[in-house]
Amino acid sequence: MAANSSALAVTMPNDTDIQMTRVFNAPREIVFQAWTDPKHVPHWLLGPEGWTMPVCEIDLRVGGKWRYVWRKADGTEMAMSGEYREVKPPQRVVSTERWGPEWPETINTIALTEKDGKTTLSLTVHYPSKEARDSAFKTGMAGGVEVSFNRLDSYLNKMEKGTSNVR
Helix, strand or coil, X not given: CCCCCCCCEEECCCCCEEEEEEEECCCHHHHHHHHHCXXXXXXXXXXXXXXXXXXXXXXXXXXXXXXXXXXXXCCCEEEEEEXXXXXXXXXXXXXXXXXXXXXXXXXXXXXXXXXXXXXXXXXXXXXXXXXXXXXXXXXXXXXXHHHHHHHHHHHHHHHHHCCCCCC
């Protein structure tokens, strides 16, 4: 973990939301770029070990669509997609998220604030019901987010030092 970064904090501020917050030791412009640029996302948004992201499509504009496909070494694939509802670089992104017919669509809000060169990233996932929120939480989603945010922390270090293989 980079110096002065923090652990993931997970809260349920109401009956339909899960909020995940973490501080990164990087300016918010760089965090925003890592979060929204398809050249960067596949390097850190991977969840558990053994997964890759062969498909990362991002049309970062209101009404634009995004789509990710993850692949495990055994060929198992998982896809997720959505549409951008609000894009305010480098401070906020609101989008829908859909995992498939068995999961309800969520509305995800990313808010980035910077103080003294450190960025607080807050991801709020809004579910259509308490039951949907609780079901999603029971899947271990917080653990997957934590693994990805740890990777993001390392990747941001590389971006700032200019040692990532893409910039």
